[in-house]
Amino acid sequence: MMSRxxxxxxxxxxxxxxxxxxxKIIPFKDYLNNKNEKIIILRHDVDKLPLRSLMFxxxxxxxxxxxxxxxxxxxxxxxxxxxxxxxxxxxxIGYHYExxxxxxxxxxxxxxxxxxxxxxxxxxxxxxxxxxxxxxLSKWDNRKLWEKYSYKDSGIVAExxxxxxxxxxxxxxxTGRRWDGSKVSIRDKVNSSFSNxxxxxxxxxxxxxxxxxxxxxxxxxxxxxxSDGIIDWSSEMxxxxxxxxxKKVIVKRIK
Ligand SMILES: [Zn+2]
Numbered sequence: 001m002m003s004r005x006x007x008x009x010x011x012x013x014x015x016x017x018x019x020x021x022x023x024k025i026i027p028f029k030d031y032l033n034n035k036n037e038k039i040i041i042l043r044h045d046v047d048k049l050p051l052r053s054l055m056f057x058x059x060x061x062x063x064x065x066x067x068x069x070x071x072x073x074x075x076x077x078x079x080x081x082x083x084x085x086x087x088x089x090x091x092x093i094g095y096h097y098e099x100x101x102x103x104x105x106x107x108x109x110x111x112x113x114x115x116x117x118x119x120x121x122x123x124x125x126x127x128x129x130x131x132x133x134x135x136x137l138s139k140w141d142n143r144k145l146w147e148k149y150s151y152k153d154s155g156i157v158a159e160x161x162x163x164x165x166x167x168x169x170x171x172x173x174x175t176g177r178r179w180d181g182s183k184v185s186i187r188d189k190v191n192s193s194f195s196n197x198x199x200x201x202x203x204x205x206x207x208x209x210x211x212x213x214x215x216x217x218x219x220x221x222x223x224x225x226x227s228d229g230i231i232d233w234s235s236e237m238x239x240x241x242x243x244x245x246x247k248k249v250i251v252k253r254i255k
Contacts, residue, residue, distance in 0.1 A: 005200050005201050005202070006174065006177055006201065006225055006226045006227070007226065007227065007228055008055065008059060008226060008227070008228045009228070010201045010202070010205075011056070011059065011201075011226060012059060012063070013201075013205060014201055014204060014205055014208075015059070015060065015063050015065060016063065017205050017208045017209065018040055018208060019063065019065070021208055021209075021211070021213075022038065023038055023039060023040045023217075024037050024038060024039045024040070025039075025040045025042055025065045025066075025067070026039055026040070026041055026042070026066075026067075027041070027042065027066055027067050027068040027091065027092035028041050028043055028068045028092065028094070028129045028131075028158060028160060028218075029068065029092050029094075029128040029129050029157065029158070031158065031163075031164070032157065032158060032163070035165070035168075037216075038215050038216070039215075039216050039217070040217050040218075040219060041067075041068075041164075041169070041217070041218040041219065042060070042065065042066070042067030042068065042219055042221075043067065043068050043070065043131070043160065043218060043219060043220045043221070044056060044067060044068065044069045044070065044220070044221045044222070044223055045070050045096055045131070045133070045220060045221070045222050046069055046070060046071045046072065046077045046096065046223065046224075047072060047076075047077060047096070047133065047222055047224060048072075048076040048077055048224050049076070049223070049224035050071070050077055050078075050079045050082045050083075051082065052223040052224045052226065052227070053069055053082070053086070053223040053224075054082050054085060054086060055223065056221065056223045056226070057069065057085070057086045057089055057091055058089070060089075060091070061089045061090070061091075066089070066090045066091050066092070067091055067092070068091065068092040068093070068094055068129065069086050069091055069092070069093050069094070070093075070094045070095065070096035070130070070131045070133075071083060071093060071094075071095070071096055071121070072096045072097075072098060072133055073095070073097075073098075073117040073120065074098075077096070078120070080124065083121075083124050083125075084124055087124060087125045092128065092129070093121065093124065093125055093127070094121075094127055094128070094129045094130050094131060095117060095118055095121050095127055095130040095131075096130075096131055096132070096133045097114055097117065097130055097131075097132055097133060097142060097145075098132070098133040098135050098138075098142050099111070099113040099114040099117065099142065099145060100140045100141070100142045100144060100145045101133075101135040101138040101140040101142055104140070105139075105140050107145065107148050107149075110145050111145060111148070111149050114145065114149075114154075115154060118130075118154060126155075127155075127156065128155075128156065128157050128158070129156060129157060129158045129159065129160075130151060130156050130159050131159060131160050131161070132159070132161060143161055143162075146159075146162070160218065164218060166193070167193050168216055169214075169216045169217065169218055170194045170196060170214035170216065170217045170218070171194075171217075171218050171220070172198065172204075172217060172218070172219055172220070173219075173220035173221075173222075174220065174221055174222055174225060174226075175220070175222065177225045178199075179198045179199065179200065179201070179203075179204065180197050180198060180199055194214060196213075196214065
C-alpha cells in the first residue's frame, strides 16, 4: 500500500526543515530583489477549494512564513473573504489568469477581461505578480496573450513563466499529486538545467537534510490536493489518477 503523502502534517515538516536549513522563504514579488540568496519562492495555485489554501496560509503564518497565492477569477476559486484573510496574514495574492481560454481565443476580448478581472483583485490588494492557469483541458495556452499585449503595462512586475531564471532556480510542483509529474503535465513545464527528481515529499525532506536540495527553488503547491482527512485524501487520489490518465492521452496527442 502507498504511504500517505500530501498531508498537512508532512507539509509542516517540509516547511520546518526548509527554515531549519536557513532558506529565505519569500513570495514571488520579492524574487527580483533576492536573486543571489538561498531562497524558496513559495507559490500556491488556488485552482479550487480556496478553504484549503486558507489552511495552508494559516500553517505558514504560524511558522512565520509568507508566500504567494494565485487565485483564479472563477467562483470555485475567487472568494473575497478568504482572499482578505490571506492578505491580512501578510501573504501576497496574485491573479491566476485564464482569460484567453475564457474568451475562447479572442485576444482583444481576452485582454479586456484580463484588465477587468485584475480590478477585482485590486479592490482587495495591489497585485504585483500574476501567473497563468494551465487550463489543461482547453486548447488555448493563456500565456500567448502576452505575444500581443504586455502585462508590465498593467503594473505587474513579474510572471513566473517569463521572469523566473530557469537556469538558476529549480522548479518543483505537486501537479497531479506527485512531485515528478512532468510526464503528465501539459503546460506546467519549465525547461531548466536541473535533473533532480523527487518521488515524494519525504524524499524532498531527506534531500534538504542532506544538503543536496538546490539553493534556489520555486515550490508550487495546489492546496486542494492536500488534506488530513482519510476519506478526503483517498477520493482526491482517485480523482487525480483518472485525471492523469486523461492528461496522458492529451500529452500523447499533442507531442
Ligand atoms: Zn492553475
